[in-house]
Amino acid sequence: MEPKIYMKLALELARSAEGQTSPNPLVGAVCVRDNEIIGTGAHLKAGSPHAEVHALMMAGSKSVGADLYVTLEPCAHSGKTPPCTDIIISSGIRRVFVASIDPFPAVNGKGIKLLKAAGIEVITGILQAEAEQLNRAFFHFIHYGKPYVTLKAAATLDGRLSTRTGDSKWITSEAARTDVHHLRHIHDAILVGVQTVLHDNPFLTTRLPHGGKNPKRIILDRHLRTPKTANVITDGAVETIIFTHDSDNAETAFLDFPLVTVESISNEVNFLEEVLGRLAKKGIMTLFVEGGSQIHSSFIDAGLANELYLYMAPKLIGNGKLLFINKDRNFMSESESLNFIDVRQIGEDIRLHARFLT
Numbered sequence: 001m002e003p004k005i006y007m008k009l010a011l012e013l014a015r016s017a018e019g020q021t022s023p024n025p026l027v028g029a030v031c032v033r034d035n036e037i038i039g040t041g042a043h044l045k046a047g048s049p050h051a052e053v054h055a056l057m058m059a060g061s062k063s064v065g066a067d068l069y070v071t072l073e074p075c076a077h078s079g080k081t082p083p084c085t086d087i088i089i090s091s092g093i094r095r096v097f098v099a100s101i102d103p104f105p106a107v108n109g110k111g112i113k114l115l116k117a118a119g120i121e122v123i124t125g126i127l128q129a130e131a132e133q134l135n136r137a138f139f140h141f142i143h144y145g146k147p148y149v150t151l152k153a154a155a156t157l158d159g160r161l162s163t164r165t166g167d168s169k170w171i172t173s174e175a176a177r178t179d180v181h182h183l184r185h186i187h188d189a190i191l192v193g194v195q196t197v198l199h200d201n202p203f204l205t206t207r208l209p210h211g212g213k214n215p216k217r218i219i220l221d222r223h224l225r226t227p228k229t230a231n232v233i234t235d236g237a238v239e240t241i242i243f244t245h246d247s248d249n250a251e252t253a254f255l256d257f258p259l260v261t262v263e264s265i266s267n268e269v270n271f272l273e274e275v276l277g278r279l280a281k282k283g284i285m286t287l288f289v290e291g292g293s294q295i296h297s298s299f300i301d302a303g304l305a306n307e308l309y310l311y312m313a314p315k316l317i318g319n320g321k322l323l324f325i326n327k328d329r330n331f332m333s334e335s336e337s338l339n340f341i342d343v344r345q346i347g348e349d350i351r352l353h354a355r356f357l358t
């Protein structure tokens with residue numbers, strides 16, 4: 001069969017571990033000999049064996065003279081696991097098909113060079129666009145040293161987040177909200193502004209029928225107004241980090257809550273840039289920004305938003321709180337235009353998924 005078929009399977013295997021591998025990329029591998037699939041594998045968790053190792057272990061001695069399809073260039077460095085290039089070479093693989101090149105400095109073409117030097121034929125670029133789309137967050141994280149930021153908002157058809165009285169529970173239906181919880185599950189961290197904490201007292205946890213990972217909770221709270229009684233403080237479900245300008249009280253404000261840390265950021269620096277830099281240093285590769293509208297606007301304004309999920313309910317509220325309010329200026333520059341990635345109906349609502357052209 002043609003290489004694309006096997007690479008498509010490798011991409012599906014890679015995608016199956018979404019939300020588990022951070023800060024590593026999603027990688028899938030398929031070993032094929034005489035058109036028979038003799039091994040498959042996916043990288044499941046940072047520090048665990050890479051996809052190629054799983055596939056070659058399954059293939060065993062049949063790997064001699066076989067082909068290996070891998071969605072990302074095999075690693076050439078000893079990270080938490082030995083270099084995949086060594087394992088591939090010693091397994092007697094004849095040809096390696098690669099979808100995307102790894103931008104990670106220690107790899108970036110080195111893996112391919114080593115395989116070729118060992119006499120292995122390497123064919124690159126098979127389903128490259130799909131592979132790069134799958135690991136867009138990883139490539140962004142490596143390239144810019146910042147988390148990949150996805151905004152999520154829910155509104156009525158007339159762009160209202162809530163009614164005049166501020167009631168927003170619930171604008172979208174149960175099916176849409178469950179879809180949101182899947183997005184929480186695959187993100188490393190979730191961020192809201194203190195206004196959302198004060199108004200909705202959210203848990204920001206992942207509550208799916210079959211469980212799911214809780215993203216770390218990030219609260220932007222310049223004047224440290226988060227109440228000690230807030231769910232994100234008291235529920236002990238997952239770590240909560242509060243970023244504030246209030247350096248006087250940062251150290252002591254939540255001493256009684258071991259899962260809560262407060263980090264102060266001086267007024268002078270660009271608050272959001274600094275928050276993203278610190279989150280990257282904590283290994284947070286993907287950030288899910290649930291709002292509210294001022295927070296969304298500040299990310300868009302700063303050109304720091306990479307994607308947007310907008311859930312729209314078939315309702316009209318009339319006067320009420322608007323989406324993306326940006327009192328300072330209009331979003332007119334190029335950086336605020338987007339490309340739709342996917343538009344679909346979910347229950348009674350629609351979900352618009354778009355990428356910012358920053």
Ligand SMILES: Nc1c(/N=C/[C@@H](O)[C@H](O)[C@H](O)COP(=O)(O)O)[nH]c(=O)[nH]c1=O
Pocket residue numbers: 153154168169170171172173176177180196200201202203204205290311
């Ligand atoms: N009002 C709505 C939302 N509202 C989103 C935020 O305002 C809520 O505070 C947050 O989702 C609550 O988080 P929780 O406590 O973990 O459930 N989000 C949605 O998708 N649809 C809505 O209709």
